[in-house]
Amino acid sequence: MNAWECMRSAVRALRANLLRSALTILGIVIGVAAVIAMVAVGGGAQSRVADQIRSLGADLLLVQPGSESDGAVRLGAGSRDSLTEDDAAAIAAEVPGVLVAAPTVAGNAHLVHGNLNWSSLVGGVTPDYLVARDWKVETGRAFTSEEVETAAKVVLLGTTVAKELFADEPPLGELVRIANVPFTVIGVLGEKGQAAESGRDQDDVALLPLTAAKLRVLGARSQVSRRAIDFIMVKASSTDAMASVQEQIGQLLRQRHRLAPGADDDFQVREPAAAMEAQAAAARSLTLFLAAVASVSLVVGGISIMNIMLVSVIERTREIGLRQAVGARRWDVRSQFLIEAVTLCLLGGVAGIALGIGAAVAIAELVGWPIFVSPLAVLVAFAFAGAVGVFFGFFPAHKASRLDPIEALRYE
Amino acid sequence: MALPLVRALGLRKEHQVALTTVHALRGISLELYGGDFVAIVGPSGSGKSTLMNLLGLLDRPTEGSYFLAGQDVLELDPDQRAQVRNRRIGFVFQTFNLLARSTALENVELPLVYAGAARRERRRRAEAALASVSLGDRRDHWPSQLSGGEQQRVAIARALVNDPLLILADEPTGALDSRTSLEILAHLQALNDAGRTIVLVTHDPTVARHTRRILVMRDGRAVHEERVPERLDARAMLAEADHGSSTGRQLAPVPAA
Numbered sequence: 305m306n307a308w309e310c311m312r313s314a315v316r317a318l319r320a321n322l323l324r325s326a327l328t329i330l331g332i333v334i335g336v337a338a339v340i341a342m343v344a345v346g347g348g349a350q351s352r353v354a355d356q357i358r359s360l361g362a363d364l365l366l367v368q369p370g371s372e373s374d375g376a377v378r379l380g381a382g383s384r385d386s387l388t389e390d391d392a393a394a395i396a397a398e399v400p401g402v403l404v405a406a407p408t409v410a411g412n413a414h415l416v417h418g419n420l421n422w423s424s425l426v427g428g429v430t431p432d433y434l435v436a437r438d439w440k441v442e443t444g445r446a447f448t449s450e451e452v453e454t455a456a457k458v459v460l461l462g463t464t465v466a467k468e469l470f471a472d473e474p475p476l477g478e479l480v481r482i483a484n485v486p487f488t489v490i491g492v493l494g495e496k497g498q499a500a501e502s503g504r505d506q507d508d509v510a511l512l513p514l515t516a517a518k519l520r521v522l523g524a525r526s527q528v529s530r531r532a533i534d535f536i537m538v539k540a541s542s543t544d545a546m547a548s549v550q551e552q553i554g555q556l557l558r559q560r561h562r563l564a565p566g567a568d569d570d571f572q573v574r575e576p577a578a579a580m581e582a583q584a585a586a587a588r589s590l591t592l593f594l595a596a597v598a599s600v601s602l603v604v605g606g607i608s609i610m611n612i613m614l615v616s617v618i619e620r621t622r623e624i625g626l627r628q629a630v631g632a633r634r635w636d637v638r639s640q641f642l643i644e645a646v647t648l649c650l651l652g653g654v655a656g657i658a659l660g661i662g663a664a665v666a667i668a669e670l671v672g673w674p675i676f677v678s679p680l681a682v683l684v685a686f687a688f689a690g691a692v693g694v695f696f697g698f699f700p701a702h703k704a705s706r707l708d709p710i711e712a713l714r715y716e
Numbered sequence: 717m718a719l720p721l722v723r724a725l726g727l728r729k730e731h732q733v734a735l736t737t738v739h740a741l742r743g744i745s746l747e748l749y750g751g752d753f754v755a756i757v758g759p760s761g762s763g764k765s766t767l768m769n770l771l772g773l774l775d776r777p778t779e780g781s782y783f784l785a786g787q788d789v790l791e792l793d794p795d796q797r798a799q800v801r802n803r804r805i806g807f808v809f810q811t812f813n814l815l816a817r818s819t820a821l822e823n824v825e826l827p828l829v830y831a832g833a834a835r836r837e838r839r840r841r842a843e844a845a846l847a848s849v850s851l852g853d854r855r856d857h858w859p860s861q862l863s864g865g866e867q868q869r870v871a872i873a874r875a876l877v878n879d880p881l882l883i884l885a886d887e888p889t890g891a892l893d894s895r896t897s898l899e900i901l902a903h904l905q906a907l908n909d910a911g912r913t914i915v916l917v918t919h920d921p922t923v924a925r926h927t928r929r930i931l932v933m934r935d936g937r938a939v940h941e942e943r944v945p946e947r948l949d950a951r952a953m954l955a956e957a958d959h960g961s962s963t964g965r966q967l968a969p970v971p972a973a
Contacts, residue, residue, distance in 0.1 A: 631802020631830035
């Protein structure tokens with residue numbers, strides 16, 4: 305008897321006791337459904353973090369000025385004017401593994417177009433900034449380096465700003481007054497969504513050429529150096545290079561800022577993605593934990609399968625005896641009952657997968673959590689259900705195969 | 717005559733029940749040749765079913781030897797015994813023992829399934845076997861849709877389908893009324909006439925008189941053996957019964973077990 309026929313006869317045997325079979329696999333169904341739903345919700349949380357890392361820009365380092373002390377009053381990070389455009393240029397030129405190093409200034413300004421106005425974050429950037437953050441210009445174009453050099457009065461709008469100032473009109477080529485200086489809109493940025501850490505709307509931004517921002521809108525950051533900037537965004541060529549890049553930026557800046565050995569850094573290098581990675585790892589282990597708890601129900605389900613298979617072997621003692629009489633070997637009997645148990649579990653697995661995906665979708669709809677049903681998880685759950693069938697089906701099947709034909713035939 | 721098909725010597729079977737030993741068989745020897753039709757009769761407890769189980773390789777004797785078609789079958793392990801049962805022996809039981817959730821055809825196919833025959837081959841041979849017991853038109857019926865006699869005929873077809881050397885029928889008419897019993901006996905006689913070797917266990921002397929040879933057992937021993945002088949012809953008796961038994965010869969009642 306080949307496996308296919310075994311499975312058909314198994315399905316037939318299970319159909320004969322439809323309600324009982326359905327109740328038996330309930331444990332497996334619930335177990336698989338719980339695992340699938342847990343993994344889907346956990347996977348959703350993880351993929352949301354991954355999206356956030358992607359929206360931030362992968363392989364990103366943030367170099368900020370250090371804090372300043374005025375007597376006993378210590379001002380916060382970024383309060384010093386120790387970073388300059390030249391530092392950024394030096395990082396880009398001298399540290400291997402650095403793709404771009406984008407000097408940036410930032411501040412708030414009031415934007416006006418026609419009878420609409422909006423206060424927003426204004427960033428003074430170079431074209432490298434868009435590279436560092438993997439930020440695409442959706443309509444229009446990015447700045448040229450020439451526009452940066454000449455402090456051209458052009459602006460790239462985030463989608464939120466574009467909407468607030470232009471409603472449904474096309475903004476390209478229009479004038480926007482920023483701090484009362486007219487700028488021409490040359491492009492609208494692609495959507496980035498919420499920032500992972502702060503929850504700030506990343507699309508609520510207007511990007512100007514670095515020079516234009518300093519000269520015309522925000523004013524010089526420092527009276528000491530016109531070239532002072534707020535931070536440098538560094539993009540490493542790969543994730544592996546991050547650690548060495550971070551290390552070398554530190555050395556380079558200490559050297560450039562002529563810090564004595566033992567003196568504190570007057571800057572700090574942060575890795576924003578690291579925090580998110582940690583968050584992702586936490587989400588991952590929570591998912592694993594929940595899935596492990598849910599899989600306990602699979603084991604319980606397996607026990608109920610074993611229970612009902614034992615009952616079934618006893619009920620069908622005469623059938624087993626007859627099969628033995630007409631030539632079934634021990635192996636034949638064992639595989640028949642084993643396949644029956646596995647079929648039960650796999651049916652439970654299929655039902656559980658359907659139910660689990662349904663539950664995950666319902667969670668997504670009702671609670672609004674993101675979900676991600678990974679095909680691998682589905683496959684693993686299915687295989688695990690089958691394994692439960694083999695494990696818990698083996699003992700009853702073995703018992704059936706060891707029956708004495710005469711005793712079995714005589715059984716009432 | 718050729719070698720005996722069945723050669724059993726000094727078969728003993730003992731069961732331990734609690735502290736006492738029950739002697740089910742106290743030394744039985746038996747030779748069967750191709751084409752034999754033997755009835756084993758005796759009261760219950762005489763050991764006839766035990767003998768049947770030994771002949772059918774469902775059980776092993778405590779002592780003795782058994783050669784089936786020249787092969788020493790007592791040396792075999794359980795799986796090998798299963799294969800011998802599958803290829804050389806056909807069983808007919810008192811309670812039919814059909815699988816309730818399989819059709820008549822599938823029931824007949826069962827031995828072929830374990831013989832590893834291909835699907836198409838199985839179907840062909842099972843259909844032929846069903847046709848030989850005049851049930852060709854019932855192939856897709858479930859056992860519950862068949863009468864007792866029809867179920868037993870399906871069982872006979874199942875016993876035949878592997879072309880066995882030996883058919884063992886354990887009280888095949890025990891659960892049937894007299895007329896249906898005659899039908900079954902007619903089928904068995906037809907098989908024997910076609911050359912099949914059959915051993916039939918019964919406690920009913922009338923049924924035994926349809927065979928060629930009778931072995932009477934008592935207390936685990938063969939106490940008497942005789943050739944049937946005037947074999948009853950089940951087919952003729954059926955025909956007679958259908959004609960209203962006008963010739964005066966009464967149909968011998970075959971009591972149910």
